Amino acid sequence: MKKFDIKKYLKTIIILCVILVAVVILAVLKPSETDLFKNTSPEMQKMIEQDANSTRKRVTVTYNNLLIINYASLSTSGAKVMSEKYVGFLGKVYPADKGGMKITGQMVNYTYRMLGCGENLMHGAKLTITLTTLTVLFGVLLGTILALGKISKNKILSKISGAYIFFFRGTPLLIQLFVVYFTVPGMFGFAWRDVFSSSDPEAVFKGAFVASVIAFALNSGAYCAEIVRSAIQSIDKGQFEAAKALGMTYRQTMTRIIIPQSVRRMIPNVSNEFIMVLKDASLVFAISLMDITTISKNIMTSEGSYLVFIPALIIYLLITAFFGFVFNKIEKKFSVYE
C-alpha cells in the first residue's frame, strides 16, 4: 500500500472543509421550529384550538427540516381554503406565499418528500437506495451461483441454470413483480403483510418491500449470471491448465485464481446493472411503494408543478455519482490481481 499522499488530495480536502463549515454555519443560523410558527395568523390559531377537541380535524401542519433551510406550512381543507407558508433561512423567517420564496418553499418541501425524510426506509430516495443495493447484492450472489452452474460440466445443473436465466431475462420485470406480490400470495393464501407482526402499522409497506426485493433479486440474478459468466470465461484458458498442472482441484482453481481475477472485469458491468436497477426501482409504484419517480409524479399531478422534476433529477444524479465513485474504488482495489 502506498503512503497516503496528502498533497494530491489537498484541493479536495480544502473544498470539502469549506462546504462543511458553510453548512454548519447555515445550520446553526437557521431559525428554530417555534420561530417558524410564531407568525401564524390568529385565524389559523383559532382553527388549531378548535381542532384539539374535534373528531374531524381540519388543519394540516407541515414542518420540513433540510439541514440548512426549513419550511413550515399550515393549511386547511374544505370550502374555505386557508394556507400559510414560511421559509426559514439564515436566522430569518420569510413568508412563502408568492414569488421566489414560494418556489424556494416548494423546492424544500418536494426535496424533503422525495428524499423520504421523516419516514422509514420504505419511502423516497431511501427506498430507491436500499432496494437497489439489496437487489444488486443478492443478484450478484445468485448470479455467481447460476454462472458456475451454467459453465459446469454437470448437464442437469447447466440446463437448470440456463432455463432460469432464459425465463427471467425473457419476461418483463413488472410482470414478475406482479406475480410475486399478487399471484403467489393469492394462490397460496397468505399475505406479505403477515410476514411482519400484525401490530406493526408499517407492515403493509414492509411486506411490499420484501416482495419487491425478492422479485428484483430474482430478475437481477439472471442478468448478473451472464455478467459473471462472461467475466469468468474471459480469463485465459492457460490459467486453468496451469492450475491443473500444479495439482489444484476445480474448486481451488475457481476460488483462488479465476474468480479474484474476474471480479475486476465484472465491476463495470455490475455498475451498469446497478444503475439500471436504480431506475427500474420506480416500478414498485405498481405495488403501492413510493420511490423518487412515483413521488415526483404524484406531486406533479396533485399540485401541477413541473418544477418538481428538477430536484428529482438532482437526487438521482447525486445517487449515481456516489455509487459510481464507490464502484470505481472497488475496481481499483481489485485491479492489483492483473
Added chain:
Amino acid sequence: MKKKVLSLVCMAVLAFGLVGCGNKDAASDTKTETPEVTPASVATDSSVADDASGEAIDISGVKLISDGVLSVGADVAYPPFEDFAEDGTTPIGFDVDIITAVADKLGLKVNIINTAWDGIFAGIGVNYDVACSAITITPERQETMLFSTPYINNYQSVVLRADDDTEIASFNDLEGKTIAVQKETTSDILMSDYKSTGTINVQIVANEKITSCFTQLLNGEVDAVVVDSTVADGFLNSSDDYKIVYKDTAEAEQFGIAISVDNPELQKAINEALAELEAEGYIQETYDYWFGTVAE
C-alpha cells in the same frame, strides 16, 4: 434438411399469427370509433338520433381537435365508469354511454382515447377535447379547467371483505387500520387529509389502479378500501367477496366532464346536451343499468 423444414414451419406459423393479429386490430380500430355495443347505449341511441335530427345543438363555434369527432380522454380501468368489454378493446361503461349520448346530441362521433390517470388533465385540449373519466369537480381543478354540469353524485365509501365483521360508522373508525386508495383520487386526497391533520392514525396504501386495491383487500394486505361509492356499487354487483359498510352521505361529490379552459363554447354545448339527456331520463336510465337500483 429436417431443421430447415422445421424453421420454415415456425416462420409460417409466426407469419400467420402476425397477420391474424393485424386483422383483429383493424377490426377493433373501427369499433373504438363507434363504441355503441352495450345494450344500454344501443337501446337509447336510436331515440337519441331521432331527437338530434329534430333540433341539433349549435356547435358552429366549437373548436375540436379533429372535425366531426369528439375525442375523449379516459383512464379505461375504472369499472363501472369505464372498462374494456370482454373483447379487451371496446371501452364500455357509464361514462362511455353518457359521453356517446352527448356527442350524438352534438352530431359528433366519439373517439375514446385510453390514457393514464397520471397526467390525464394535461392532455385536455392537446390529445383530446374533453376528459370524461369519473372526474370529481373540485375548486382546485376548476382553476385550471372548465367543467360541465355534474352528471352523477358520488359519495366516499368504505369497503371491507365480506367475512369481516368490523363496525365502521364513520371514517374515524378506521383508526389504526391499513387502507388502500387509488392514487390521486378524491378518496386519496380525503384520507390523506384525515391523516395529515392528525384526525386518525391510518396507513394509506396508494395504488395506480383501483383493481389493485381490491386485490390487496382480498389477499389480506390491507384492511379496507376507501373508494367512490359508485365504483364500489359496480364492484359489488359482480363479486360476493366484498361489502360496503359505510357511505359518507354528508359530503357528496359531483362528477363532471372536464374541458379545456379556452374552449367555453364546447362547455356550453355539452351542458345543453346534458340538460336534454337529463330531461329525457336517459341519465337515470343509464345509471340504473350500470349501478343497479341502489341509487340514493
